[in-house]
Amino acid sequence: MKLTGIRWNRRTAGITAAMVATAVAGTASLAAAGYGEDLAVWGAGDGPVAAALHTVAFPAANGREVTIPRRDTERFAMVGVTWTDPQVDFKGTIDVRTHAVDGKWSGWRPLELDNHFGPEPGAEKTAGKARGSTDPLWVGLSDGVEVRATAAAGGTSDRLPAGLRLELVDPGQTKRRKAGAAGVGQLRPERLQPVAEVRALEPTPTDPAPTETAPTDPADPPTTTAPAETTAPAPTETTAPPATTTAPAPTTTSAPAPTTAAPTVAPTATAPANPVPTPKVVTRAEWKADESIVTEPPTYGATVKAFFVHHTAGTNDYSCADSAAIVRGIEVYHVKSNGWNDIGYNFLVDKCGVVFEGRKGGIDKPVTGAHTYGFNTDNAAIAVLGTYISTGIPTVVQDAVAHVAAYKLGQYGNDPLGKVTLTSGVDGKYDLGEQVVFNRISGHRDAVATECPGDALYGQLSVLRNKAASVYGLTLTGLTGTKNGTTYYTGTTTTASWAVSTPSALISRFEVLVDGAVVATTAGTARSAALTLAQGTHTVQVRGVHRLGRTAATPAQTIVADTTAPTFPQGPTLSLRTGGVSSTVVPVTLNWRSADNVAVRSVALTAPTTGTFAASGAYGTTTKPGVTTTWSMRAQDWSGNTATSSASWTPVFIPESKATRTGTWGTYTSSNYLGGSALTATAGGASLSWVFTGRSVSFVATKTSTSGQAHIYVDGVKVSTVDLYSSTVKFRQVVWAKSWTGSGRHTVKIVVAGTSGRPRIITDGLVYVR
Incomplete structure (x- = not known):
């Protein structure tokens, strides 16, 4: 068997199946992809996913620098570096370059050293000993790597941390659908084979120093084989329940929420009713989380007091079709590399606005995560896939984050625009036991000494708070009819149109007010409403009602309803004027005067020639002598009502x-x-x-x-x-x-x-x- 597009060696011989369940932007449907001729395409796939972690121990450091020379590896798509002590605040640089399976080496890329300490000490049992780490970097399908690490000069950080280890994450693969399946081209039979094993990494003959033996710490995760495959439920598209009902709990948990603030293994009460509809979320089953590596049950707080916004760092150039694989890679990295119970974030969202369920336990429960060191309990968090230092998140991502934040905070009656006092659970940016005032929606950097979630995204937090809690950016964009200055004119009907920045799912309804009274009510998804008006002058407003209770109204807009036609106190009248005459031309002036109960918009000359004029006036023109000519005019008011007048004149x-x-x-x-x-x-x-x-x-x-x-x-x-x-x-x-x-x-x-x-x-x- 020959694998097209993959460098052949004895470590790739057993790897022939397809990779990664992916979330299609805007839906919860998933697809999978393959290698070979289909390397650049994430196609549709079925079946369980087998993710794997491969590790390479760094050679002994020589001074402030250490490298892992260029080498072939097993397949991977995410890379990071960890070290033994999670409390080490490593200052320096770690750069990687990777070899894509299409045969090209990338340039050097930095790994983010924004140390995430994860859960508080003793807050959860871990699958392995917790380790310090860089942020993981999504690099795409790769089979080679080169790494260099350098400690910062001066102070106490002029040496590399102990136990440096390269982490290569294969986010998993699914079986391809049978040949001829919808959306999949004809495939060779050998490409339908499942993965039998992932062999241990072996040094190539040209690699003298690095070895791929696991660290001596017995708590470190095994790295020689992929975990056992489990069958994940088929993807489903669910409809969010009404705001007055309780969102159903995932099948992975059935215990209720606790009655105290201390984390517990299982909740002691069902989740309270939520005024905010459940956001559309790609479930763990749909993104094919590896539940076999999550060995401990989730723990819960009693409420959700604050909502922290993160970014995952790394690239923004990923395809949204890869998002599920990226999330799966983060899960493997957090559990096997960091040594946490599960993925740290409660939610993740990609640049297309697709939200993924993070740590297990139920999206409607106060699940305790490992996201904001010292403030994990009774709070929730979301991470945006990518780096947002100089570029902010687009509107679709803002809306997704705002919806999730409103959902988590609103369930417990907490105002996303409010503030809350939290107590630090560790010595970190704040002292253990120190009380700190936070915005209910805060950035990671507000609680931890970090640049996360990036300057640009951090600057958008006020917008996210407003979208989550209020009818933000509501404007009356127009009324059908004709506008003159600041006033609209119509007959007896008009359609009001409006725009709003708050996501529709967070708006309970819109109310249209005429002269201060509600005359029409629409759904939160509506952006227009038809109105019938009595004769006269009126004001129109649109008021939005947020799911969490706040209202906002547009400024009043004046509109005149008028069905009365204009009149012609003086119809078209011809007068002689100075100028040259001939046997065929006589200079004349056409005079007229129109009126209306409100205002004449224009008067049009329709015969014997055409022109558009003011309500009253004089128009210099010529006519033929000895010929009777009919002059016709039409007056129109601002509401569209019209009147005509004609007169015939003969110059002699x-x-x-x-x-x-x-x-x-x-x-x-x-x-x-x-x-x-x-x-x-x-x-x-x-x-x-x-x-x-x-x-x-x-x-x-x-x-x-x-x-x-x-x-x-x-x-x-x-x-x-x-x-x-x-x-x-x-x-x-x-x-x-x-x-x-x-x-x-x-x-x-x-x-x-x-x-x-x-x-x-x-x-x-x-x-x-x-």
């Missing part, structure tokens, strides 16, 4: 030949004049008079450098004197115009003023609108 030419004359007038003929001719006079007092019926009139003349003034009389009254002077000749110019509110019979008379030095006027007649 009256040539100078139709005027009644006094004095002496001559005739000019030219195509530049309307009708091909014009009348001219120079003697003062000469006049032309026209009679017409219409609502607007204008005087058309020619302007030249020798033209003088003319007096204009309307209905026998002098109304204007116009000067026809122009440095350049301008034919067919409207030099004066007048309009009335309605149509009527009028007389217009033009009288030559006899201006000194330029007495001449040249007239081309009148234009009126009827």
Whole structure:
């Protein structure tokens, strides 16, 4: 048999099966993956998981430095280093580089020396003697390693701790589904074989110093064989129970919670009802925890007073399909490498927001973990997979952490936004017995001298507290209708929309208030509601109610409900204006005035051309003489109600030949004049008079450098004197115009003023609108 993609040696001969049950982001369904051609793919798999720990003792230290030279190893995906005394606060650096099964060596990567002391002394029985350790580092499927450790210079930390040991964790593997199974390609028969054994690590001929014998401490875990395989329950998708019911206890525990604060082996009462729904959690059975290595029953406190947030350190570049394997690797590392009873954290969450059950005992019970040294009892913790020093956790992870924190604290009536006084159980950052005030949701560093959970994540704790305890970031994002300034306008219906930062699962309901009264109630998952409004001006608010009781409301938003259409006190009305005329063009002004009981939004001209204007106004344009044209307009208010108005107007030419004359007038003929001719006079007092019926009139003349003034009389009254002077000749110019509110019979008379030095006027007649 040939294994594609794996360096062949006598230690890999017996290893042919698939690796790792994984959590699919956003669900509790799991999948497994294989090696060979499928090394880069985590496919679907079934069956039990066999995890393993391989250890390599460091050679004797020479001064402040020690190395394990590059070497081949059994398969592993997580690496760390431990030492004998868990109380040693090791200062220095430990770097590793690993060989991936695809044949490439990684660069040097540091192991985090953020010492996690785990459980308090005597707080739990351990499977092996407790050891100090680095944080484990997920490196992916690997089969080679090189390590170097250096103690910090100066002070009391200028030497390496005793008993340094390299920890290589194989997080386990599952049998692949049969060939042709859904989601799995055709596989060779030999790749369906189970793992028969994991052979002891042996030094290669080129490795002179390191040996793979276990440390002499008899309490250290055996490392030569994988634990016995056990059949895990099939993954299931569960629905969170209502907030008023008690979440069912996992099958691994049936004892009730204690009545005192001291940890006990089994609870003495059932978990109290929880107002917060059970978060979606990948159970230990689903991520295929190795229950065979957890030999002691869980211990319990009496309550959950505080919730501590951690990060696991290591890489953020993992695939979320690997998350279950990472959690399984942490379990093996905490139990076999650190010597703890079980995985230390109560919960873990990956960068995709998938939550994993940590230490066994029931997610609804006050399980005592090994996460926050000196403050493990009566508190809970979650660890985010990865490092969050410069980059914070995304929203989906914030929501997951907030939900779990609210679930654990809310069950015992503890406010996630509150504070609590805790008593230190060890001499550490705080003295044994010292009382310390914490936020109910705190970071690991608040209790222990550590950088965990990283500066960026630590800076997000206030957001997590708000999301866990309040309707955080609630905003009314809009109302359907039209917005003008700060006011919305609609008919009788609108839809209110809102946004919120708090996870939907933590919101009991939303209430929509109109004028301060609740008119609609929605589920916590809703983000909109339809409303019916009476005529008039109203205010709209949205109020959110948190599962733990807090409420928050948006600022009031004004909306006007209006079904009354606008009106046209003055419809489209045509008036003549100054400008050039021709046989086809007359300059006119369109006037209108609309009104509304609330406010007109706009008026649109729809014929004979188009345009959009204000509620009232005047629009300069042109029209054809001698042609009746209909002018149509539509007014719209802010609520969308509309009204239309139309009027028809006809501009008409009256040539100078139709005027009644006094004095002496001559005739000019030219195509530049309307009708091909014009009348001219120079003697003062000469006049032309026209009679017409219409609502607007204008005087058309020619302007030249020798033209003088003319007096204009309307209905026998002098109304204007116009000067026809122009440095350049301008034919067919409207030099004066007048309009009335309605149509009527009028007389217009033009009288030559006899201006000194330029007495001449040249007239081309009148234009009126009827």
